[in-house]
Amino acid sequence: MTEIVDIILSEANGSFFYDDQAAIRSGLEQDGFTYAGNPQTPGFTKVRIPSAALSIGLVLSDGAVIWGDMVSVQYSGAAGRDPLFDRDTIATVCRERAMPKLIGSECVNAAENCAKAFANNSNEHVPLAIQYGASQALIAAAAYAKRCTMTEIICEIFDESLPTKPIPIFSQSGDERKLNVDKMVLKKVDVLPHGLINSKEKFGPQGEIFLDYIRWVAGRVRKLGAPDYQPVLHFDLYGWIGLGYSRDPIEVARFMAKCADAATGFELLIESPVDYGERAAQIDNYAALVAELDALGTPAKVVADEHCNTLQDVRDFCDAKAAHVVQIKTPDVGSLLDTARAIGYAKKSGVGAYSGGTSAETDLSARACVHVALAMQATMMLAKPGMGVDEGICIVGNEQNRTLAQIRRRLATERVQ
Structure with missing residues (x-):
């Protein structure tokens, strides 16, 4: 041994x-x-x-x-x-x-x-x-x-079956939120663009700048993408609906419905629309937000990030139906085995399992995370590390494809034997 x-x-x-x-x-x-x-x-x-x-x-x-x-x-x-x-x-x-x-x-x-x-x-x-x-x-x-x-x-x-299909990859733009969208569309990224909407200048006094950005992204996909290219549009707002518009879950849901109208024709995910300051308030208000979005019938979906850090946090958000999708931010969860448990729990709860992470990590940690997302068949996974688009897509995409090639060969060999 x-x-x-x-x-x-x-x-x-x-x-x-x-x-x-x-x-x-x-x-x-x-x-x-x-x-x-x-x-x-x-x-x-x-x-x-x-x-x-x-x-x-x-x-x-x-x-x-x-x-x-x-x-x-x-x-x-x-x-x-x-x-x-x-x-x-x-x-x-x-x-x-x-x-x-x-x-x-x-x-x-x-x-x-x-x-x-x-x-x-x-x-x-x-x-x-x-x-x-x-x-x-x-x-x-x-x-x-x-x-x-x-x-x-x-x-x-x-005790999971070996995967045979790839996981959708989500790429983040950083502050180059227009130039990098072009890169993502040309590379046919599954989920885009993140957008880094983390300031008043990027959101607008009442969200107008952000709504215009959604329209621009949707238009750019239509202009540059192939007819059959239909990526998910996913924007991270770092709490700016709450900071720049309203913290009331009903009003937040109505604003997110406007976002869905701006993204007509595309599935829309809004990450961290509001930061309510602490964990219990985040769960309670996000549960109300999810219920209101569902009642409105809007295709806009909320992604939990802030205050949803550990494995227990993920479980509690899922139990409260406080998100349509949870970001399982791998360094915040800790052990990769706990990330696997979090992905499995979200899926069993009927909540989307986004295997995320951070631009601040390394090539090695990014490649390791691919294996957890693949094994547990996450809903999507982040192209990381860095904010340069190309590098993250290369590192995560190549690791995923190499791994699947190895597994396919092993399964084919076993069938022959």
Whole structure:
């Protein structure tokens, strides 16, 4: 059997930046790529800082080293999330609490190893960034030991059939919200454009600028896309219907119906229309919003993100019918096995399971997430990392296609035998 004999850490870079959401929402103006003003969220020394990561490498008894990346989300410290990622703190906790439990463990036991490494033996949970990166490495090590894909390991753990079809990919535009739409349409992305509607300038005094943007995106798809190209239009508003229009669920639903009219002919998803400030209020108001949207008969659907962080959060949003789709933001969930559980729970609840993440993570974590989305057959998954469109589509799309090719060959071989 192949065992873990040592663990090493290596500094790594995230693909984008960590942003102080509270400071940006307060109305700070952009100064080039930076923001003019002071940070408001604890841990931030500036409003926008480069994202950091820390790689964890499992040294195996046969000399191989299997890696995972520990990282946090772009808007760290907001909406109930773990604090801003600090590489030194994460390294210390990892060495003291998670790593010693893994030495001597057999690689094939991915689920047992994750449970052992993340067991809460004190008053503090193992930081989610550690759970995220270490679970990537532990699942990859099991796949290495069994000579299979990470997808097959996850399918085995959760008794899922091996996937044979791809998961729709959702691409995000960043601030290049027009140029990047053209890229997405030319590449026939399944879900687009995200839009990064995170300021008054992008939303408008009463939402007019955003409505015009929806019309522009729909028109651009019709102009540049093939006749049979019918992507889902998905916009992330970072709470700006609540900030710039109304917080009343009935009024929010009516505004979202206007958005659906602007997107006529396309399925429409609106992520984070309002941030109600804390978890219970978010669930209660989103449940009311979902009920009102359904009563109106509008095709507009609400996607939960803020305050829907952990596996338990996902379960609670689903139980309350507080979303049509939940974003399962992988670094906020922690262990990739908990992401798998969250996807499975959402699907059984009749809620769309969007396997998301963040522009701030790494190529390695992005590829690892593909396997969870594939194994659990998520509704869609995010093209990540970064905000450049091309790179995320390449990394996530290629990993998905390679994995499916391997699985198809394995299934074909088994049929022959």
